[in-house]
Amino acid sequence: MTTTKRSPNRHHCVAILLAVGSAAFGVQPAMAQAKYPDRPVRLVVPFPPGGTSDISARVLAEALAKELGQPVVVENKAGAGGSVGARYVAEAKPDGYTLLLGTTSTNGTNSAVYKNLPFDAVKSFTPITRILTVPGALSVNKKFPAANYQEFAALVKTSPGKFSYASSGNGGATHLAMEYYKTLSGMRVVHIPYRGTGPALNDVIAGQVDMIYDTLASSMPHIKSGAIVPMAIASPARLKELPNVPTFAELGLPRANEGFWNGVLAPAGLPPEVLKPLHSAIVAALKTPLVREKFAAAGALPVSDTPEAFTKIIADDVEKWSTLARNGGITAE
Structure with a gap:
């Protein structure tokens, strides 16, 4: 008795080919990375509650949560002039879910007056944008x-x-x-x-x-x-x-004629597909009446930069303050 082989179902063949093609190009729908953000974001304030940085962070967090569609939780991690919180963020995973409310101190003057900071004010972070200046x-x-x-x-x-x-x-x-x-x-x-x-x-x-x-x-x-x-x-x-x-x-x-600034930074290595929407959301939040009114009440002026411009501001600050501290023999230790 002769056994006749049946031809594979056409739809079944197409499915196999699509699966092979997807694997070849690394496209696996079931394992695709979720669009940022898909869970709450933490904004670390490296100072105690109640100060200008803490107030500005909480105001921004409220508006930013609406832009991102996810909660933005403010966490205070104070100590060593802001260095404890800054180090915590510098060592975090660069995925956009742990951010730093940086300041003129954490990413400027501290580099000039502390000898052994456990991070680099520029290289350890991905600067996103300043959010305000305080005269x-x-x-x-x-x-x-x-x-x-x-x-x-x-x-x-x-x-x-x-x-x-x-x-x-x-x-x-x-x-x-x-x-x-x-x-x-x-x-x-x-x-x-x-x-x-x-x-x-x-x-x-x-x-x-x-x-x-x-x-x-x-x-x-x-x-x-x-x-x-x-x-x-x-x-x-x-x-x-x-x-x-x-x-x-x-x-x-x-x-x-330069005041003091607050800004948002992420750990170094933040991927572009996270940086771009995060930057856009922060800039949009800064334009809301809520943020502008509350910043003004705190004596602050809303401001935003491109990530590249913010990176240069930090680098220039570090150079300026380091030169001043070196020439004047100024330390914090």
């Missing part, structure tokens, strides 16, 4: 014998070493910003470091120290109450809240 303000106590910057500058320049300024601590961003201003203006004032912005401001208000260079976010309540008097601000333009206070650029010191 710096040079203010004096209300007893200081100057009504404006011109009178202030004339008095300080003719009395080198007589006057003092407070900072939140050795090697902090406001300390280095004041030292940078000193190199540009040629003024000589004595540094008195404190353990935090609060105690520093309190002694300036009390008249124990003559002046302070601080973020406007911290200084504004005391400026409004008349406890301290602003001489100049580091801002792109005069602020509507302080229309009579000049910018450093107006005073002939354009290089001192």
Whole structure:
């Protein structure tokens, strides 16, 4: 008896060919990677709750969650001037699910004043965009014998070493910003470091120290109450809240006209297919009325960059602050 072989079903053959072709090109629908994001995103704040960075992170997280369609959870990992949280993110998987709320300190001044940071401010991260800048303000106590910057500058320049300024601590961003201003203006004032912005401001208000260079976010309540008097601000333009206070650029010191920034960074090696939608979502969130209004209430100005531009900003900051710290012998240790 002769057995006749049946021809394979045509549809069955097509299925086999498609499966082989998919395997050959690495396309396996059942195992395809899910589109980013498919689960909650963590935004690490490397400082304690309550400060400008923490507030800005929580405001951004609320708006960003709507853009991404996934929860954005803020986690505070404070310590070592922000280095603990920054290291945590630098060592995380570069998949877009662990992000850093970086600052002028974590990815700028810390590189200048700490000798053995466990990460590189530029190479260990994928910068995505800044989200805000906070103007710096040079203010004096209300007893200081100057009504404006011109009178202030004339008095300080003719009395080198007589006057003092407070900072939140050795090697902090406001300390280095004041030292940078000193190199540009040629003024000589004595540094008195404190353990935090609060105690520093309190002694300036009390008249124990003559002046302070601080973020406007911290200084504004005391400026409004008349406890301290602003001489100049580091801002792109005069602020509507302080229309009579000049910018450093107006005073002939354009290089001192840079405020402090917050931005979002991911671990190094973030793939383009994650970076692009994440960047777009953050920029969209920054344009929402919610973010703009709450940032303004905190004394901050919304801003966004391309990842390439943000990378250059960080690299330039590290170089600037490192040169300043090296020339001035400034450390935080």
